[in-house]
Amino acid sequence: MKRPRVQTVLFVCSQNKLRSPTAEQVFSRRQDLEVDSAGTNHDAENPLTAELVAWADVIFVMEKAHRSKLQRRFRAAVGGRRVVCLDIPDDYAFMQPELIRLLETKVSRHLPALPPTYEPAA
Secondary structure: OOOOOOEEEEEEEOOOOOHHHHHHHHHOOOOOEEEEEEEOOOOOOOEOOHHHHHHOOEEEEOOHHHHHHHHHHOHHHHOOOEEEEOOOOOOOOOOOHHHHHHHHHHHHOOOOOOOOOOOOOO
16 A cells, blocks of 8 residues: 655744744654744744755744745745645743643644544454
């Protein structure tokens, strides 16, 4: 049986300290996704690069300002990639339960549903 292709997903915020690393950790549990995160600021924990942008099938940015920076600095790498603005302000701590719920709600509507798990009959 052919294994389905894994979708690559990039989460972007400013510093890559709170929101995007939380999203990366939450969605890294999905076997149908390969995830990474980065920040638009030059002093971010993991600064956004053209290579990361080109790697991603879909890019989730936390704010409109991140989308603007992404498109201005990496226009060629963005190409036809889907960029989704989640409109999540910088009001949350890393792995804060409210942030996790918000991410799960907003991100999940843009990703394929998880296939039902196969459980053999006993």
